[in-house]
Amino acid sequence: MTEPQQPTSDLGHRLRPEATLEVPILIVPGLFNSAPGHWQSHWEQALPQAERVVQENWEQPTLGEWTANLAEVVRRRPGAVLVAHSLGCALVAHLSRISDGRGIGGAFLAAPAEVNREGPVGRLLHGFSPMLRQRLPFPSTVVASRNDPHVHIDQARAFAQGWGSAFMDAGEAGHPNVASGHGPWPEGRALLGNLVERVARERPGAVA
Secondary structure (H helix, E strand, O other): OOOOOOOOOOOOOOOOHHHHHHOOEEEEOOOOOOOOOOHHHHHHHHOOOEEEOOOOOOOOOOHHHHHHHHHHHHHHOOOEEEEEEOHHHHHHHHHHHHHOOOOEEEEEEEOOOOOOOOOHHHHHHHHHOOOOOOOOOOOEEEEEOOOOOOOOHHHHHHHHHHHOOEEEEOOOOOOOOOOOOOOOOHHHHHHHHHHHHHHHHHOOOOOO
């Protein structure tokens, strides 16, 4: 697959109205949740079919509790595209393993966290270790930056390879959050649009 070396400023693509109506979107934040100015929060507000997966404890994540919460929302919103960030990407991989991907239409995985890293924050992630790398049984896209302090791009690329995901190089964009200037993040939204269109086309009974 050809990998773009830098993100374009305007990819000129948005979700089709038909896809917007057909495919549920589940926002899957990582550690500490996503702030109001975060791109996940912008997308949640912009997409009428989007719903945030809410965890009871954002500061002390436990794999079992987080996975059970995500599984319950997927059960209610079958066929959803999961829009995950950082630790949320590891959560999607774990749920896919135990559920064989049932009910999941696709996954947009931004900046998958390195769950084995050291430090105070790193210790909060160890319960999600190791990062599962088995192939995901649904369409998926991984987006990673070359200078993300939380995951080396080669590591993110290896995750994408194991998952069978399309891999997009976001250039030197830092960690995609409010601090790095990723508010509405139109480039990421365009990539999500491509994925949602693919999922909509591949749904059983979809009209080509």
